Amino acid sequence: MRYDERDNVLSRYDELHPGTPEWEAYYKKHPDLEKTDLSQKELPGTLGVGARVDNMAWLSLISLLRQLGQEDMVDGPVDPVKIEMTPERATEKVKGFAKNILEASVVKIGPLNQEYVYSHRGRNFTRKNDIPIGTPINLPHKNAIVIAEGMDYDILKGAPKKQIMMYIFKLYSKLGYISVRLARAIRNMGYPARAHILTNNQVIFPPVGIDAGIGELGRSGILISKEFGMAFKMTVITTDLPLVYDKKSNLGVDDFCKNCKICAENCPGAAISMDDEKEIIRGVERYRFKAENCFRIWNKTGTDCGVCLSSCPYSKPPSLEHSIGLWLAAKGGSLPGIFLTKLERQVYGPHDPGKYPDPEWMEKSPDVWKEFRFNRRKE
Template structure:
């Protein structure tokens, strides 16, 4: 019996020590994240855990756990610890809906989206007084009054950096510069490239396995952080072209044919520090920089596939033919979150996406269940923090255009972008899945992706440590627009 108690005491001490070390790790992580509130709470938590360990060691030293009461407390502690481990570590039943990707979200007739009706196409492409402008509003009078009001109020464009006015200059300059190269990558010959003349008329023989390995390796080698492949569901291809950047107006309204069987989808990480400044101007530099990366990678990948002797088309922010988020879900990169973006296990929603569709035979990936939809049901932080109330707060998804989801109001979101002159990113900043991937956050992620109880516990803990409305973070020194005043108060 004595030996058993000694073993129990040593294991107990080791367990409490590990707990204190993890607590210390979380404290260090919060300081590294520059999270003042979380650092205070994590510090208190670490002190509490350390005090608990010291008291335990003292009681052990004086032989308390060998008395009747002490033994009862020791056994209760064990029961509690083992129960907590079972509750938190066991794998919850899978979400079969998530494992079907977007097919699991379809609950009615889904119509392919006409890009002409998209808020970007209506506001960035259509020019008042043009033939296309008149034709569009004749066909879609439902948008006319709303768009006219927005135009009268100054329109959504041309107010870059307003929120930081009058200090916005350098960051607006950097945002526009970040978009300089991709402006040249949306032309028809770039998005659907011909093979290089040295490869013309040839086809490189690759098995689907070999092609998949090479394509994924190439995309990651070019700078993508995540890559997946899906068979292309035609529902996620726009029905007609709507955004025009190169005066090729004959393309406006052209029906988009679904020519390819596969889509390669990839994601680039957005910097934790820069997204942390949303909705202010540094976050727009980061968004634009990642749109540019997406265009750069997609253009090269389409060219690579063309050189292999197959057809490929790049979708990026200067030429979209496909909808990125549903394809990313089907390619197994993550799940659709309440905020309307893809939420990945590796980087949360802190990503920008690119797509290349192709007829090159590839091996598709499978959609994943990482617990995002369940987490979003309880969390709602993005909806609570959204400055334009564009994200639904209802617990459950609703069916919009045949698809069960939390439908972001992209009209009011875009209107807010117009008002502040950046692409906001507040929802991305506050999402608990967006935290920097430090060791403690990785442990939490492992728990929440497999276990329902962990999702509930850590959603509450996120509110306690980071606040229900997390503050804007200090921005990198080089992007500060007012030296000495690193953080804005809201």
């Protein structure tokens, strides 16, 4: 069964407002969520934390993303003259243009499973009512091009300070530009293509990324890639252009995460499960993730947090030792995870944003993070 984007915690926060008919109708169906969602709106939020000068600069990134997310940017008319190419040549063209001209870091291709297409539109991030909330989504494309961009680990070490939001949206802006340009290039070749970006998205990124070989699903519910660990963001272009699929990732993440738990130990919202076993959630075997707990930290700190991205052993900077660790983890089994996790704790210790100063060009980040606990390890 396809997932309704209106049920996403971000959609509920952005689109539902107390006292409106939409609020009353939604929480009549979901009374268990009303108290939690109302409490989120009482928190400071993104613009309620930090210096106004930095928040206003961040808004410039949002305004760009809203423009990129408009319907006539992410989708549009297809050239009537279809350029015939073999799937191999089309793949070479797409990846070459994305990497060499649009400066994409990682480009992978896989099938588009219709189960990963949202059933209904849930957010109106562009603030243009071109597709009303609740509109059924029909996306018949067969293929998905997934592009990933890595994050700066030196910035992530300070999570969940205010600079995290700035640098994450820098990536979202780059990814939005890349995907809109690439989708338009494919339409110019005579094939339908749609960009899916932060501000206008019809697919669920993680499972689409898994099928394209970007990475594997970690304990946190976020993908882990060979190139970036958890420290990256994605964008997707769906299309009917015939393409060659990449192989799925094989990093040994499943076995490693079962024995690691470092992201869960350091999560300030206790949103990531510490359980040894997975559960079946909406038909998928995965660790339980409490999205409302995660989002509460966002609204308290005025950032996208980022602690799990930073603390994940796979996210550490490239080095000989890191490469050896990746090689061992890919062997699978419990021993690599147990050994490497122990070594990780000895080398890096628990997450501590206080060790890392704010960027000089930004104002000092508020000390909201000091109230959080970053090490829940059970000795």
